[in-house]
Every structure is written in C-alpha cells, then in structure tokens.
Amino acid sequence: MIALVNPVSSGVFLSAAFRERGEECLLVYDGHFAAAAEDGGPGRRVIHRDVHSTARLLRDLRVRHVVPGSEAGVDLAHRLAEHLDLPRNDDATASARCDKARMVKALDDAGIEVPRQALVTAREDLPGALDHVGLPVVAKPPGSSGSDGCRICRTEQEAAEHFRAIHHRSNLLGTVNEAVLVQEYLPGSQYLVATVSLDGQHCLYELSRSCVDERGGTPTRRYTISCHRLGPEEHRVLAYVYACLDALGIRRGAANTDVRLTQAGPRIIEVNARILGPTLDPDPYFKAFGSSQQHLLVESLLAPADFRRRLPVGYTPPNVMGKAFLRSFGSGVLRGIPGLEAVRRLPGFHSVTSLPEVGTTIKDHALTTGSTGIVYFVHEDEPVVRKSLAVLVSMEDAGALFDIAAV
Structure with a gap:
C-alpha cells in the first residue's frame, strides 16, 4: 500500500495514477484538510492526529512508500517515512525543503549562488533587512504556495504595509506566518x-x-x-x-x-x-x-x-505545451464565461479544466491556484502555441473572458 499525505490539488490525479497500476492508496489528511477528505477520490482515508498513531496505522497496513500529495504534505510525509524508516529524501535537509x-x-x-535575503520576525527589524537586501524586494511567507502572500515592494513603506498584512496571518497551508521572508528581487x-x-x-x-x-x-x-x-x-x-x-x-x-x-x-x-x-x-x-x-x-x-x-x-x-491560469482581474459573482468559445477555437487548443461554476464568488485573481480555470494548448510548433497564448492574455486584459457582477 502507498500512503499519500494531503492529496489535494494534483494529488487527486496522483492517487488516480497509482490506482491505474492496481495499487491501493491510503489517503492521509491532517486536520486543516479534513474537509478535503470527502473529495479525494477512492481509497481508505485517515485523519492525522499525531505522528506516532498515524505511523502505527501505516505500519499495520504494511505501507511501503509515503508520498506527499501536495505542498502541504511534504513535511508530514517525510516525518512519517522517517518514523517508519521507509525510503525518503535526506533527513538533514528536511526542514530546508519546507x-x-x-x-x-x-x-x-552548499556554495550555490542565491539571492540575498532576510527573515523578519518583528516590524522594527524590517528597515535593517531592507538595507541588507536592497530595494526592490519580494516579501512573502517562508512557507506557503500558489503565490499566496507574495508581493514586490519597491519602497520601505510598501514593505512595511505588506509585512503588517501577512505577519501573524494564516496562509494557504493552514499555518501562521510567524515571520516574513524579504528576498532580493x-x-x-x-x-x-x-x-x-x-x-x-x-x-x-x-x-x-x-x-x-x-x-x-x-x-x-x-x-x-x-x-x-x-x-x-x-x-x-x-x-x-x-x-x-x-x-x-x-x-x-x-x-x-x-x-x-x-x-x-x-x-x-x-x-x-x-x-x-x-x-x-x-x-x-x-x-x-x-x-x-x-x-x-x-x-x-x-x-x-x-x-x-x-x-x-x-x-x-x-510537442510544445502552453498552460495558462485564467485570470478574471476583478472580484464579484460569476455570471458567465462568454469568451470561452473563442478560446476553444484557438489553434492548438487541447482542453480547459477547473472552471468555476456560474454563481461562484471570485475573490482573488492573483493566486496561482487554478481556481478560475486552466487552459492547455498543445501543438508541434511553438509559434502556434505562443500566438494562441497571446490572444488569450489580450482577452483577459480586455475583460472579454469572464462576465463578473461586482458585489
């Protein structure tokens, strides 16, 4: 048996890929993702409470691989594999991967060239961090995903405002931003x-x-x-x-x-x-x-x-693939997607997935979570794909894709 930890987002397709090979999966969810357990596809589910009890269950079921099913599963998957002495990545760098x-x-x-950075835990330390890194900076949570809480700050005032906006706030992974990472742009x-x-x-x-x-x-x-x-x-x-x-x-x-x-x-x-x-x-x-x-x-x-x-x-x-996360660039209630027919007729169009339902309230257009749809173009010629993507972007910028009623 394979254990998939927090198999949300693409983890659902990972579970399906295991099933296609006849492999049973145990779907492990921590408390933050307990509600997602209802939509995780076929497979036995368990809600994680603590490492010892979850590891005991995995051992009893003879689980031989523990795999993260999303960014939210990376740390827990490693800790469970370490507890069970199953194959895993290096223990010494586990925290650095999260x-x-x-x-x-x-x-x-390790001697690899990296951007300058500073980890800021208090507002009064921000000016010193900006002096060390140099403006402009990218300020973001040290642990999250989908561009959550990420902002380019060109002045100290912008950095201070963004620090206040995300410090001690919950992120997409369900953890609290105890610090803010300020990194060279x-x-x-x-x-x-x-x-x-x-x-x-x-x-x-x-x-x-x-x-x-x-x-x-x-x-x-x-x-x-x-x-x-x-x-x-x-x-x-x-x-x-x-x-x-x-x-x-x-x-x-x-x-x-x-x-x-x-x-x-x-x-x-x-x-x-x-x-x-x-x-x-x-x-x-x-x-x-x-x-x-x-x-x-x-x-x-x-x-x-x-x-x-x-x-x-x-x-x-x-072939060449173009993938676009559809953007509404506006918040409100979705009344329709009138531009979708034109997108489907573009050269190289393959498919569109994860479209929101009409009547859905769209709250954030900046996150890279696919919440407003993902379009795929596949073609043997790159110029064909690139041209279709350019048309799609121009439609989004003109507001010709989504029909949204402001609230």
Missing part, C-alpha cells in the same frame, strides 16, 4: 523545471518558460510554455537546478523548481519537493511530453527498472 528561508541558506551553505527570464528522481538520478520531465506579470505589486504567472529543445540557456538552468536538488537532499520523488536567469546567472526562487500543482490534468501532459509527472513518479516507485531506462534517453518531448 521553508523558503532555510532553503536559500542551505543552498548558500531578481530580474530576468523565469523558468519552471519539473523532475522525478530516483537514487539521486534526476529525470527532467518538463522545462518551461514562465510569463510573469506584476499587477498591483503581485507577481502573477500568466502562462508557461514548454521548451521543445534545450539551448545553452536551458542547459545552464538545468545544471543549476540539479545542483539545488542535490544540495537539498532530493534523491527521490517529484520536484518542481522556479528559477530566474539573471545577467549574473541562474538564481533560485524556490524548490518544491512534490508534484507540480495546482490541479493539473495529466491528459495534456501526455500529449505534450508522453507522460505526466504523476505517472512518472508512480513508475519510479512501482517499476524502477522501467524508470531507469528513461534516464539515458534525455529530454525529447513530442
């Missing part, structure tokens, strides 16, 4: 690198460029477009990412890494030691890459010999 401030420090200690192209590792060998699954806008101080990922082939810049980014994975003790399992390629070279934004989220349907990934990260992870655990045969093949995706 905390962005510790992550950057661990990479710096990194200009340059942004890359997403998705991998699956086994015994310290990393298999590149996806390498994509991200289009990120700044709207009201919030960095907003508009879309990603996969690299069909790797050029010198991509090889440079990939070598840097592999060094980060090694330094963070990621020897097995899925990871996705955000990197900025600056004039001084690649610089880390964050490494997430789990499958890519939010709720990403595997079908367009199969069309673009020949597999999905969920299925590749399952293969590495259940059929490691098959997985190892992939390693010498390298990165040879058959």
Whole structure:
C-alpha cells in the first residue's frame, strides 16, 4: 500500500495514477484538510492526529512508500517515512525543503549562488533587512504556495504595509506566518523545471518558460510554455537546478523548481519537493511530453527498472505545451464565461479544466491556484502555441473572458 499525505490539488490525479497500476492508496489528511477528505477520490482515508498513531496505522497496513500529495504534505510525509524508516529524501535537509528561508541558506551553505535575503520576525527589524537586501524586494511567507502572500515592494513603506498584512496571518497551508521572508528581487527570464528522481538520478520531465506579470505589486504567472529543445540557456538552468536538488537532499520523488536567469546567472526562487500543482490534468501532459509527472513518479516507485531506462534517453518531448491560469482581474459573482468559445477555437487548443461554476464568488485573481480555470494548448510548433497564448492574455486584459457582477 502507498500512503499519500494531503492529496489535494494534483494529488487527486496522483492517487488516480497509482490506482491505474492496481495499487491501493491510503489517503492521509491532517486536520486543516479534513474537509478535503470527502473529495479525494477512492481509497481508505485517515485523519492525522499525531505522528506516532498515524505511523502505527501505516505500519499495520504494511505501507511501503509515503508520498506527499501536495505542498502541504511534504513535511508530514517525510516525518512519517522517517518514523517508519521507509525510503525518503535526506533527513538533514528536511526542514530546508519546507521553508523558503532555510532553503536559500542551505543552498548558500552548499556554495550555490542565491539571492540575498532576510527573515523578519518583528516590524522594527524590517528597515535593517531592507538595507541588507536592497530595494526592490519580494516579501512573502517562508512557507506557503500558489503565490499566496507574495508581493514586490519597491519602497520601505510598501514593505512595511505588506509585512503588517501577512505577519501573524494564516496562509494557504493552514499555518501562521510567524515571520516574513524579504528576498532580493531578481530580474530576468523565469523558468519552471519539473523532475522525478530516483537514487539521486534526476529525470527532467518538463522545462518551461514562465510569463510573469506584476499587477498591483503581485507577481502573477500568466502562462508557461514548454521548451521543445534545450539551448545553452536551458542547459545552464538545468545544471543549476540539479545542483539545488542535490544540495537539498532530493534523491527521490517529484520536484518542481522556479528559477530566474539573471545577467549574473541562474538564481533560485524556490524548490518544491512534490508534484507540480495546482490541479493539473495529466491528459495534456501526455500529449505534450508522453507522460505526466504523476505517472512518472508512480513508475519510479512501482517499476524502477522501467524508470531507469528513461534516464539515458534525455529530454525529447513530442510537442510544445502552453498552460495558462485564467485570470478574471476583478472580484464579484460569476455570471458567465462568454469568451470561452473563442478560446476553444484557438489553434492548438487541447482542453480547459477547473472552471468555476456560474454563481461562484471570485475573490482573488492573483493566486496561482487554478481556481478560475486552466487552459492547455498543445501543438508541434511553438509559434502556434505562443500566438494562441497571446490572444488569450489580450482577452483577459480586455475583460472579454469572464462576465463578473461586482458585489
């Protein structure tokens, strides 16, 4: 049996990938995600109370792998695997894989070039942190996901206001922001690198460029477009990412890494030691890459010999994929999505998922959670995908996609 910890967002598809291979999953949810247990798909469920009792249950059920089903499951999955002495990533760097401030420090200690940063726990320490890092900065919680609480601050006043807004507040993972991470703003192209590792060998699954806008101080990922082939810049980014994975003790399992390629070279934004989220349907990934990260992870655990045969093949995706998190750029009650028909007619359109229901109140357009839908384009020619994404972005900016009634 496989234990999936907090299998929310793309963890639902991970559970399905295990079931496709005939593998039973135990779905473990902590208290914050107890309500999600009702929507986690088939499988036995357990609500986690404490490590000792949950580990005892996993031992009785002869669980042989404990896998994080989302960002919220990374820490608990490792602690359970450690308690049961099951295969896992490096114990010494476990906390660095769950905390962005510790992550950057661990990479710096390993001799990897990283952005300047400071962890601020009190308002009076903020000016000193800004002097050390230098404006502009990115201020964000040290532990969260989906761009939650992330803001670009160009003045001390903006940084102070944002500090007050998120300090001691609950984040998307259900924990309280006891501190705020202030990090050097990194200009340059942004890359997403998705991998699956086994015994310290990393298999590149996806390498994509991200289009990120700044709207009201919030960095907003508009879309990603996969690299069909790797050029010198991509090889440079990939070598840097592999060094980060090694330094963070990621020897097995899925990871996705955000990197900025600056004039001084690649610089880390964050490494997430789990499958890519939010709720990403595997079908367009199969069309673009020949597999999905969920299925590749399952293969590495259940059929490691098959997985190892992939390693010498390298990165040879058959198609290019563009993925866009639909943005409403407005709050209110959804009355319809009139622009969706035009989007479906765009060249290379593959599918759209996670659309909100009519009548839903849309509260936040900045988070990268897929709450207002995800559109996929897949085509053999990158210019076709890029042009369709440009049309989609122009429709969003013009307010031609969603019909929202202000409240």
